[in-house]
Amino acid sequence: MLTHRDDSSLVVDRLRDLAREQNTTVGCFYLDFKAPKEVSANDILGSLLEQMIREMEVVPEEILRRLQEHRNALCGTVLQLVEIVQILQVITSSQPKFICIDGLDECAGVQLARLLESLKQILEQSPGTRIFVTGRPHLRSEIEDHLSGRVASVSADPSKDDVTRYIRARLAKDKTPYAMDECLEVDILENTVGHTSGM
Numbered sequence: 446m447l448t449h450r451d452d453s454s455l456v457v458d459r460l461r462d463l464a465r466e467q468n469t470t471v472g473c474f475y476l477d478f479k480a481p482k483e484v485s486a487n488d489i490l491g492s493l494l495e496q497m498i499r500e501m502e503v504v505p506e507e508i509l510r511r512l513q514e515h516r517n518a519l520c521g522t523v524l525q526l527v528e529i530v531q532i533l534q535v536i537t538s539s540q541p542k543f544i545c546i547d548g549l550d551e552c553a554g555v556q557l558a559r560l561l562e563s564l565k566q567i568l569e570q571s572p573g574t575r576i577f578v579t580g581r582p583h584l585r586s587e588i589e590d591h592l593s594g595r596v597a598s599v600s601a602d603p604s605k606d607d608v609t610r611y612i613r614a615r616l617a618k619d620k621t622p623y624a625m626d627e628c629l630e631v632d633i634l635e636n637t638v639g640h641t642s643g644m
Contacts, residue, residue, distance in 0.1 A: 476548035486559035534570035541573030549580035561591035
């Protein structure tokens with residue numbers, strides 16, 4: 446579990462390189478706090494399923510049949526979470542995959558519990574599959590509760606110097622530079638840098 450999106454994208458890039466070497470797939474989902482609606486476990490795992498199916502050279506007959514049943518239903522029904530998990534279990538059990546979910550703390554309450562329980566079920570059928578998630582530290586215990594024995598955590602908290610450099614770079618791009626003087630910049634830095642722990 447990491448806490449910084451730039452770190453996350455570096456890991457995903459490396460996993461994609463490994464996946465090409467191993468002829469396997471990386472499925473990624475990025476949660477965004479600016480999203481207009483709450484993202485559900487169905488949304489996340491459905492997107493991962495779609496990515497993995499798209500990468501398959503040959504889609505197993507069982508999966509094609511299930512997807513076709515939904516397409517043929519009146520107005521095309523949506524796969525339920527249990528069905529998505531079952532199909533992902535089939536796909537990941539035939540060959541281990543990488544699943545990456547960034548910004549897990551943006552998935553809240555019931556949806557987070559459903560997602561973690563679903564990931565647990567996938568791992569039970571495919572112990573070779575690897576799951577990489579990023580989120581704030583307060584999620585660690587919940588992740589460990591659901592995925593007990595299968596979790597390795599890494600903290601990637603930015604240093605105060607990193608935060609200071611980032612804020613200065615953002616202030617330098619301000620479209621109204623005349624509104625900023627040295628005193629205001631110092632005030633912003635002092636009040637922001639001290640409150641970034643765990644962000």
